[in-house]
Amino acid sequence: MDAQEEDRNVAGERVVNRDLGYPIVVDDDVRPAIADWLRARSTPWVVVCDAHPEVLRLARSIARSVPGSLGVLSFALGEQRKRLSTLEGVLDALVGIGADRQTLVLGVGGGVASDLFGCAAALYMRGVEYAHVATTLVAMADASIGGKTGVDLPSGKNLAGVFRDPSAVFAHVDALQTLPYRHLREGLAEVLKAAIIEGNDLFEAIETLSPHPFWRWPWLDLIGEAIKVKTMIVADDKHEAGMRELLNLGHTFAHGLEKASEYRIAHGAGVALGLRAAGLLALRTGRFSEEEHLRVLATLALLGMPLQTSVPPARVFEAMQSDKKKRGGKLRFVVPRAIGDVEWGVEAPDRTVRDVLALMTTAPEALG
Ligand SMILES: NC(=O)c1ccc[n+]([C@@H]2O[C@H](COP(=O)([O-])OP(=O)(O)OC[C@H]3O[C@@H](n4cnc5c(N)ncnc54)[C@H](O)[C@@H]3O)[C@@H](O)[C@H]2O)c1
Ligand SMILES: [Zn+2]
Incomplete structure (x- = not known):
């Protein structure tokens, strides 16, 4: 991995982003990059x-590639x-295999793996x-970048964890070939979230691609662009004191829906549903234009994302109350004002939130 390879983004070639001070490598097959990176260090690794x-x-082939594992x-x-019990199991297993303070995990x-294992490494010794x-x-x-690690508690999502930067991240794009179609499609909700935050280029790229089958998508470039949105925001506000909250667009609803549906x-x-809900909340509080809301919905629909849920609104509302972003007992939302202009820290009356949740049980607006 060459230090000069900053942000190269040519179709089919490796992309390396260093905005956060550690390399984020995106490649079809990242094993050569991992091997180079590991060889340059003399530490044991597990x-x-x-x-x-x-x-x-994949994990076994990486372990075979460089001595020292x-x-x-x-x-x-x-x-x-x-959850915490799995975290304990990981920590015990690290002791069992002889990992010490010099061991790289x-x-x-x-x-789930990046949240949980990242947290285990942050706690281990x-x-x-x-x-x-x-x-x-x-x-x-999204998940492996930015240093947020943690686990869920029975009372809510991601309620225990630590901020801790990884030393490197490798996006193994070939792995998408074995990912079930549903996961690939739903994962796109996070990319679309980044696109709504960033505005026209990424959003238009997804809009243009959405009628095409996934195998024709330029995944490497798209992932590189989504990572850029995330690293730009995280670089400014690592510990989510303000602007990083933007990345929670759709997430207050998403986490409530995930928990209320027992995952x-x-x-x-949840994020796809949350993007519709955030759009509805923005419309109801006079922030978003109907035209842009429908543009987001149409893209979500073309991608075959879920946009309607049968989870009872009262249960979702209750589940949302354990959201981490609450201040002074009040829920705070991230809502779009336009594609490319998103506002965070928005408080909304409980009645409006309940109305939005009720609408989420009905067919998407103007899509029939
Ligand atoms: N820390 C953050 O900033 C952040 C950001 C976004 C999401 N998250 C967290 O990420 C989690 C969701 O991540 P996810 O959607 O990757 O879920 P996941 O890790 O559970 O993976 C989804 C499924 O795909 C399987 N899988 C993984 N790689 C595969 C492959 N290459 N081929 C076939 N199957 C494969 C897994 O076993 C699992 O069944 C949530 O817990 C969410 O809270 C964290
Ligand atoms: Zn997310």
Whole structure:
């Protein structure tokens, strides 16, 4: 990996983003980049991965590629297992394999893996180095970047965790080939979220691509662009004191829906639903134009995203009350004013929020 390779973004070629001070490498096959990066260090390392067979296969091939690996530890994951008991299991396994304070933990998997393993590395012996190999679209475009790690509590999503930057992130774009179609599609909700924040270029690119089958999409470039939006915002506000809240567009609703559905609604699907809900809230509070709201909805619909839910609004409203962004007991939302102009810290009357949740059980506006 060459330090001169800043942000190169040519179709089919490796992209390296260094906006956050650590390399984020996007490539079809990141194994050569990982091998170079590991060889340049003399530390022992251990691979921890999601036990999904495709992820495990990749993890093992990475472990074989460079000497110094203590081995591969795999864990059955999924949102239901993103919790303290799994974290304890990871920490115990690190002790069992002989990891010490010099050991680098290399996580492989999706967003659940990056949140959970990143948190385990931050806690292990008060913190060891961590790098992540992302194997889902959510992890590549969003979750593995920016240093937010953690687990869910029974009372709500992501309620325990730490901010801790990884030393490197590798987005293994080839992994998208084995990702179930539903996960790929729902992962696009995070990319679309970034596109609404960024504005026209990325949004128009997705709009143009949306009628085409996924195999024709320029994933490497698209992921590189979504990462740029995230790194630009995180670089300005690492600990979410303000602007980083923008990245929570649609997420107050999403987390409420995920929890109220007992995680039958996956994160990406929750974000798609949350983008409709945030648009509705923006319309109801006079911030967004109907035309732009319908433009977002049409793109979500073309991509086959869920836009309507049967989860009872009262349950979602209750689940939303444990949201981390609450200040002084009040929920705060991120809402679009336009595509490319998003506002954070918006308080809304409970009645308006309940109205929006009621609308979410009905067919999307103007789409029939
Ligand atoms: N920390 C952050 O900034 C941040 C940002 C966005 C999302 N998140 C978190 O990310 C999580 C969601 O991530 P996700 O959608 O990647 O879920 P996930 O990690 O559960 O992966 C989805 C599914 O795909 C499987 N899988 C992973 N890679 C695969 C591959 N290459 N081929 C086939 N199957 C594969 C997994 O086993 C799992 O069943 C949520 O917990 C969310 O809160 C965190
Ligand atoms: Zn998210």
